[in-house]
Amino acid sequence: MHDKTWVPVANSTDLAPHHVFQGRLMGQELAIWRADDGHVNVWENRCLHRGVRLSIGINTGSELVCQYHGWRYANRNAGCTYIPAHPADAPARTICSKTWPVIETGGLIWTHFEDRDPPLPELPEGGAALRPLPLAAAPEMVRESLAGLAPEGFGPLDETLQARGPAGSLHLMVQPADAGRAVIRGIVQSDEPELALLRRLNLFLRSARDQILAQAALTPAPEPIPHRPERVSEELAEMPEMVSGPARLRVQVAKKELVAKDIVALELEPLRGALPASQPGAHIDVALPNGLLRQYSLVNAPGETGRYVIGVKREPESTGGSAAIHDSLAEGDLLAISEPRNNFTLRRDVEETILVAGGIGVTPLLSMAAALKDDGLPFRLHYFAGSEEQIAFGERLAALGDRLVNYIGLDPEKTALALKGILKSPAPHAQVYVCGPAPMLDVTRATAAEAGWPDAAVHFEYFANTREIDTSSSFRIELARSAVTLEVPAGRSILSVLQEAGVAPPSSCCQGACGTCMARVIEGEPDHQDVYLSEAEKAAGDKILTCVSRAKSDRLILDL
Amino acid sequence: MIKLYDFDLSGNCYKVRLLLGILGLEFERKNVDFFPGFKHRAAEFLAVNPLGQLPVLEDGDLSLRDSHAILVYLASKYDGSGRWYPTGDAALLGEIQQWLSLAEGLTATASAARLAEGMDFDFDAEAARKGAYRLFDVLDEHLWFREREGSDWICAPAHPTIADLACFPYVMLSEEGGVSREDYPAIRRWTDRVKRIPGFSVMPGIFPAQLGS
Structure with missing residues (x-):
């Protein structure tokens, strides 16, 4: 239907701030939107979840939020960043809206469906984009009908739909929206006053459109190009992200x-x-x-x-x-x-969020604070730092305004007291996120438990596991899926035995802090030595971090 | 207290609710089951409005039918800013009336298509859609050039008027009648702007344009 070229699919002025433009190219519906950083996104106009049009969704300036169930997709990479129905899980990285390449030039937004980028359109510098004129006629026929027409002051349009005359130069393009639908777009360069000229050319195109439509009415309308939506299976959508090992x-x-x-x-x-x-x-x-x-x-x-x-x-x-x-x-x-992994997922369905940072532990909490602020959700960031000069990312902190509370140079005793104050009254719909050095996290864990916070409402991210690992036990592991039985001798980890046998889960920190190597326990009593699982999870005994934890029983049956 | 004879799914009632909300006016709702009850044709309501049409507004001794008449009344009486219906500006009043008439046309076309498709009314849906597209074309062109002139709204240069509220509902509900807005980008941008007017409220079938509203 068209040679390998970039095709205009919108005017730059169509992409108003926080607007989502609905477009179409060769039967494919497009959602086109500009983020606050200026980047233009050309996406398939379907939410991966239920196929609802993203063009009725909300452009927050950094993400597109589906109107139906609130799935969020990020600017540029179109990755799903949040699924409200699974607030405690990070969406799988594979959930990613379909995107196409984009350029913006001549006041128009261009894209293409080819495998590699065609040469850039040759456009003169400057000029003004015309009011686009959509019409229900075959694009080829529109192109043929326009060639030869002579807008006043520009002379006849040649086969490439370009014309030059005393009024200036005019370049028209026909966007093949579908088999039987087209949009006439164009750029004009002229010394004439712009608004009057745009009105004049709009009248010209309108009368051309009426002629073409009269002609199109004589032939049957072509069948629309079938739409091929891409969907994510329910299973994938509801499954937390699979972790991957290597730094790719x-x-x-x-x-x-x-x-x-x-x-x-x-x-x-x-x-x-x-x-x-x-x-x-x-x-x-x-x-x-x-x-x-x-x-x-x-x-x-x-x-x-x-x-x-x-x-x-x-x-x-x-x-x-x-x-x-x-x-x-x-x-x-x-x-x-590596690709980003998330073991410290932020819920956005709660009434209040308390963020507690110790030192460099502020980094994930800065990201959370910015997201909560964007969403207009109530939160406070309590930041414990050794001294003023150790406060990092001042600009990002300043943007949080009065939602930031600093605690500078407190000794362990005063820190514990401050934490007691912060966590004194557990609210039923509040969540706490804590990241910092291990001793502070241990104190926070104890303080939260004492104050009556449920385990599930307090989330920890350890930098490292500073506890001494006891590797003196020896036991047997049976792998239910692999049908293998292995011996774990004293001095070696489950993970290293699994790696040797070639059936290891992905792993990362190897000290029981990151949660990557977690396996499900089907039978047996784990001897937890990690800092990743909550006390409730440890007590339930159905998960184990294979890098540091071991067995109290003679054998463990793992779902591997 | 102001009393509104109202029906949730009616775009014409929604126009009035929009302005009441924007002006921050308290009002009492009297629901008239237009569909499926057809209570607008019952004797009880015909005593209020012999035309059997919604909405009707009562304010003290005054009883007004016709959504646009009600908008004119509410804006003239209760809008302290004098912007929604600027009674001192003859040219602007003329323009507003011109677009209220187009909004009337939307009721006869886009709304009729919606009633035919969604509520089994015996209208010619195809003819209604054709009429709606003709009006959309006029509105889109008008709004596109208004944007070029630096104005976001149908009539006044710097602020919305009751003309925007009158045209908005049946444009926004058009897809329920099979009238797509895909070919009218200037209309779509304008509907986003209407949704961001402080005090804006939604109705079934009309979504907010920002989070948390």
Whole structure:
């Protein structure tokens, strides 16, 4: 129906702030919207959930929210960032709206359905876009009918629908909306007053449209091009994200900046294409030049999809991770990272959210705070820092206004007292998110329990598991799915035995902090040594972190 | 207290509810079961409005039928800003009336198609749709050039008037009658703007344009 070219599908002025434009190209409905950062998104006009048009949804400036069940999709990468019906689960990364490439030039938005980018349209500099004129006629016929017409002052339109005359130059395009539908678009360059000229050309196109429609009425309308919606299965939609092991993404360090004493911020940009969607609370694995794999939370606010931002503190007792980043990593360096994973999911269906940060633990909470602020949900961020100069990401903190409460230089005793104050009255529809050093998290856990907070309402993200791991036990594991029985001797972890047998789940931190290597326990009593599972989860005994935890019983049957 | 003879699914009643909400006026609702009860044709309601049409507004001794008459009355009496129906501006009043008449046309076309498709009324839906598309075309062109002139609204340059409220409901409900707005981008942008007017309220079939509203 058209040669391999970019096709105009909207005028730039169609994309008003926080508006979602409904378009169509070759029978495919499009939802086109501009985010607050200026990026234009051209997506399939269907929510992956129930197929509702995204064009009736809400453009928040950073995300598109489906009007029906509130699924949210991120600017640029179109990844699903939140499913309200599953508020405690991170959406699978594979839930991603269909997107097409986009350019904006000549006051028009262009896209194409080809496998690789066609050459850019050759357009003269400047000019004004005409009022688009849709009509129910075959695009080919519209093109043929327009060629030869002579708008006053421009002379006849040639076969490429271009005309030049004393009034200036005119370039028309026919957008093939469907087999029997077209939109006439155009750009005009002229010294004449713009508004009067646009009105004159609108009248010209209207009379051309009426002629073409009269002609089209003589032939039967062609069948519409069938629509091929892409959907995600119910199963996938309801399943929390599967974790993946290796650091598969390549990024470049676009910026390295000291944002507080001993804390650097890294901005990581993709080498090509868009970064996968992340959600508040998500982290990435970073493979460091010295061979270590380390986890860092993303600081990104909603819609901040062009780069990942992480904060790294130089740890005096560092095993080499933070030192490698502080000392040897430079702007322009390449890094291998994992796709974002989320074990610290933010619920957005609660009446009040309490965020508690200790030191560099503020990073995932900054992302959460920005999301809550965007949504207009009530929250407070309590930030414990050793000193003023250790407060990182000042600009992001300042944006939170009076929802930020700082606690500077408190000793453990005063910190405990402050935490008691923050958590003194458990509210039925409130949630607490805590990230910080292990001792502070332990105190918070105890304080919350004492105050009567239910386990499920208090969420923790540990940097590391600083407890000593007891590896003295030996036991047998039976893998129900793999039909394998393995011995775990003293001194070795379940995970390493599984890895040796080639049936290991993905793993990441290897110290019982990140939750990646979790397996389901079918039978047997786990000996939990991690800091990831809640007390209730540990007591239930149906999950185990295979990297550090072991068995109290002689054998464990795992769902692997 | 103002009393409104009202029906949830009626676009003409919704126009009045919109302005009442925007002006922050308290009112008492008297529901008239238009569908499926057809109570607008019952003797009890015919005593209120012999034409058997909704809405009807009662304010003190005054009883008014016709949604546009009610908009004119409410804006003239209760709008302190004098913007929704600027009684001192002859040209603007003329323009407003011109678009109230087009809104009347929308009731006869887009609304008729919706009643035929959704509530089994014996109207020629195809003819109604054709009429609606003709009006949409005129409105879209008008709004497109209004935007070029720097105005977001149908009549006045800097603020909405009752003309915007009068045209809005049956434009926004058109898809229930099989009238697509896909080919009218300027109309779609304008409906987003109407939805962001402070005090805006929704009705069944009309969604908000922002979160948390």
